[in-house]
Amino acid sequence: MAPPTRIGLAGLAVMGQNLALNIAEKGFPISVYNRTTSKVDETVERAKQEGDLPVYGFHDPESFIQSIQKPRVVIMLVKAGSPVDQTIKTLSAYMEKGDCIIDGGNEWYENTERREKEMSGLGLLYLGMGVSGGEEGARNGPSLMPGGSFESYKYIEDILLKVAAQVPDSGPCVTYIGKGGSGNFVKMVHNGIEYGDMQLISEAYDVLKSVGKLSNEELHSVFSEWNKGELLSFLIEITADIFGIKDDKGDGYLVDKVLDKTGMKGTGKWTVQQAADLSVAAPTIAASLDSRFLSGLKEERVEAAKVFKSGGFDDILNDQVVDKAKLIDDVRQALYASKICSYAQGMNLIRAKSIEKGWDLKLGELARIWKGGCIIRAIFLDRIKKAYDRNPELANLLVDPEFAKEIIDRQSAWRRVVCLAINSGISTPGMSTSLAYFDTYRRERVPANLVQAQRDYFGAHTYERVDMDGSFHTEWFKIAKKLKN
Numbered sequence: 001m002a003p004p005t006r007i008g009l010a011g012l013a014v015m016g017q018n019l020a021l022n023i024a025e026k027g028f029p030i031s032v033y034n035r036t037t038s039k040v041d042e043t044v045e046r047a048k049q050e051g052d053l054p055v056y057g058f059h060d061p062e063s064f065i066q067s068i069q070k071p072r073v074v075i076m077l078v079k080a081g082s083p084v085d086q087t088i089k090t091l092s093a094y095m096e097k098g099d100c101i102i103d104g105g106n107e108w109y110e111n112t113e114r115r116e117k118e119m120s121g122l123g124l125l126y127l128g129m130g131v132s133g134g135e136e137g138a139r140n141g142p143s144l145m146p147g148g149s150f151e152s153y154k155y156i157e158d159i160l161l162k163v164a165a166q167v168p169d170s171g172p173c174v175t176y177i178g179k180g181g182s183g184n185f186v187k188m189v190h191n192g193i194e195y196g197d198m199q200l201i202s203e204a205y206d207v208l209k210s211v212g213k214l215s216n217e218e219l220h221s222v223f224s225e226w227n228k229g230e231l232l233s234f235l236i237e238i239t240a241d242i243f244g245i246k247d248d249k250g251d252g253y254l255v256d257k258v259l260d261k262t263g264m265k266g267t268g269k270w271t272v273q274q275a276a277d278l279s280v281a282a283p284t285i286a287a288s289l290d291s292r293f294l295s296g297l298k299e300e301r302v303e304a305a306k307v308f309k310s311g312g313f314d315d316i317l318n319d320q321v322v323d324k325a326k327l328i329d330d331v332r333q334a335l336y337a338s339k340i341c342s343y344a345q346g347m348n349l350i351r352a353k354s355i356e357k358g359w360d361l362k363l364g365e366l367a368r369i370w371k372g373g374c375i376i377r378a379i380f381l382d383r384i385k386k387a388y389d390r391n392p393e394l395a396n397l398l399v400d401p402e403f404a405k406e407i408i409d410r411q412s413a414w415r416r417v418v419c420l421a422i423n424s425g426i427s428t429p430g431m432s433t434s435l436a437y438f439d440t441y442r443r444e445r446v447p448a449n450l451v452q453a454q455r456d457y458f459g460a461h462t463y464e465r466v467d468m469d470g471s472f473h474t475e476w477f478k479i480a481k482k483l484k485n
Contacts (some may be wrong), residue, residue: 005030009031010076012032023139105131107184128181129146132374132376142161147179154157188267190370199291257381268285271285280348283436330416341437
């Protein structure tokens, strides 16, 4: 019979199994439960094989809950939505006042806030905790974003500090995010930034391959090289790996056999919807979402390619003469500058939500916990952290003195890449819209005056003036009619 364990985990798909083994490996005995009991046995077996770890399996929810020391803490890793409600119902039946449930899935933040209220009615504590790093991160150290009851965070802080990814100069990649659904919200935006990052990398690949005619071998060496400098990151590293992997079911490289159709789970879409609701411009993230939608229209694109065959687009592409080394360097700079815009948009969205909800989120601290374990981990997050340390009220990352200088230094290369892509008929929506975001943000005056004049013309929406205070309305229609006569 197992002694009372320190914590429980319910939901043993690969992420759940890996997180349970990680917790056990850090010296915390853990109870595990899954509705399909074969997964319980599989996890216990893995625990034996991976170092006789203190993992105790239970086939029914009651004995699972009873095995955990009080106040009991249970992490759930089940599919977002109704499966979470179902699991809560099953487990809470055996839990007592002061016990705590933690949802480690990618949940919509308002669901977490609803559940926290429902749980507190039962005397139970609740946390919504974003977990990033995929299966690998869950096993060896993820980035953790817990939000909700501070009291329940304190119960398990000792576990989370050991289980999270450890970054030598900045500590464990976990912090108490804030109240309510803030942990889930921050994880959602993390995923939105991830969409932007992946899109920008795919555009860099497209320009280098389609215009620069780089082979997979060359791409492998370019991305490996980039991963030693300012672009050092998990996504650049895995991209380099992908270009080096041969097809095991045929000739050539595997990347060329993968269907050009991107799946998605919904966190990117939520991010863009939230940006729209909060009137925060997030065009890079939105462009990455649109690109996924368009990639899904594979059959339509195959037909469209036939319709436009006579347009001479292959000739446009093949007529481009480029200096390979110069192109590689330009694309590197364009990728970096665009990436700054994507992160700036994500951080602005988090700040806007934090203000709306009174969460008091610390942007520099978020950058710190994303430095290790998570999918967007990158050397450049250290720079973001320092920017917010220098000025916690920073309006936009673009105007931090260091980032501003980097963008100024790279803008010529950025423009060259976008122009080259346009002239070659290669779409770079992420890089183009990042550049447009920067060019709009840095201009004192934009053509919005005309749009506001149009609104006042047809809808009497009024306008303000640059030279005097107040709201004005002009009878544009009457004046225009007179002028025409």
